[in-house]
Amino acid sequence: MLRIAVQAKGRLNEQSMELLNEAGVSVNMEKRKFLVRAEGFPAEIIFLRDDDIPQTVAIGAADLGIVGYNEVAEKGLEVSQLQKLGFGGCRLSLAIPKSETYTGLEYFNGKRIATSYPEILRKFFEQNGIDAQIHTITGSVEIAPTAGLADAIFDIVSSGGTLVSNGLVEVEKVVYSEAVLIANPELSEEKMALARQLMSRFEAVRNGQGKKYLLMNVPMTALDDAISLLPAMRSPTVIPLANSDWCSLQTVVDEKNLWNLIESLKEIGAEGILVLSLDKIVL
Ligand code: ATP
Ligand code: MG
Numbered sequence: 001m002l003r004i005a006v007q008a009k010g011r012l013n014e015q016s017m018e019l020l021n022e023a024g025v026s027v028n029m030e031k032r033k034f035l036v037r038a039e040g041f042p043a044e045i046i047f048l049r050d051d052d053i054p055q056t057v058a059i060g061a062a063d064l065g066i067v068g069y070n071e072v073a074e075k076g077l078e079v080s081q082l083q084k085l086g087f088g089g090c091r092l093s094l095a096i097p098k099s100e101t102y103t104g105l106e107y108f109n110g111k112r113i114a115t116s117y118p119e120i121l122r123k124f125f126e127q128n129g130i131d132a133q134i135h136t137i138t139g140s141v142e143i144a145p146t147a148g149l150a151d152a153i154f155d156i157v158s159s160g161g162t163l164v165s166n167g168l169v170e171v172e173k174v175v176y177s178e179a180v181l182i183a184n185p186e187l188s189e190e191k192m193a194l195a196r197q198l199m200s201r202f203e204a205v206r207n208g209q210g211k212k213y214l215l216m217n218v219p220m221t222a223l224d225d226a227i228s229l230l231p232a233m234r235s236p237t238v239i240p241l242a243n244s245d246w247c248s249l250q251t252v253v254d255e256k257n258l259w260n261l262i263e264s265l266k267e268i269g270a271e272g273i274l275v276l277s278l279d280k281i282v283l
Helices: 013-022 050-058 069-075 118-127 161-165 189-208 220-229 255-267
Strands: 002-007 035-037 043-048 064-068 080-084 090-097 112-115 133-136 152-157 168-177 179-183 211-219 237-240 246-254 271-277
Touching: 002 013, 002 050, 002 189, 013 064, 013 189, 043 050, 050 064, 050 069, 050 179, 064 069, 069 080, 069 118, 069 168, 069 179, 080 189, 112 118, 118 133, 118 168, 152 168, 161 168, 179 189, 211 220, 211 255, 220 246, 220 255, 246 255, 255 271
Parallel strands: 002 043, 002 064, 112 133, 112 152
Antiparallel strands: 035 043, 064 179, 080 179, 090 152, 090 168, 211 246, 211 271, 237 246
């Protein structure tokens, strides 16, 4: 049985549990405990603070973990990164008070920088030959400059709203992060096989995200035009109709472009266009 570490509460919890659930690893969230046996897959979920997940996986107290890449990079422990999971996107950036003039990385020489990610920042400064003082704070890093604790900060940014409301501007984007699946590097063959199964399920779930299944009737005379408008995994499916002047055309499309595509299809004579939700795509 696999033991999977997941953030107990916080930004990654909900999407981690949703991904597991979509992948057939269901957990009864009602009687929520520290350790819960999953249904439908030989796994148990251990709920932890995200900071503790890399270490728990590195020492083998959990086989797999779902955690932000930022935490994995900061801890620098020996874990295998198996897969990016496509949620929890953010970046680690340097930000300075907006009243200051930014002159490039040398700006940070001799400055005090507050951060919860001292190791990532130390390496970045080292690589770039910057000599700054790194002050490690856990908690609200973004208030450090106003509070006189630091000249600048190195922190997680997603929309940038928190920076703006604290009078800061982002001046260097250092690391991009998203949730990742990590594994203990010495998993047994059996556990690795289960982990691989889980990875291909996660991939199928992700492939289905942002996609729709489109079905429509097209006059035979417009079939070539319709096909040239449509992307497809291999090639669109064409099914004859009882009326031989028409056929049914079916394919998977990106949700992003959906409305433009529908307008173009209507223009060439497509009718009865159905847009269906799509759950998973196994390639
Ligand atoms: P815990 O109690 O588990 O230690 P936390 O307070 O350290 O939680 P959260 O704020 O829940 O952490 O964030 C978890 C992860 O979500 C981050 O490590 C990061 O990978 C990701 N994340 C995505 N966007 C943001 C954001 N805007 N601010 C903070 N974290 C973000
Ligand atoms: Mg944390």
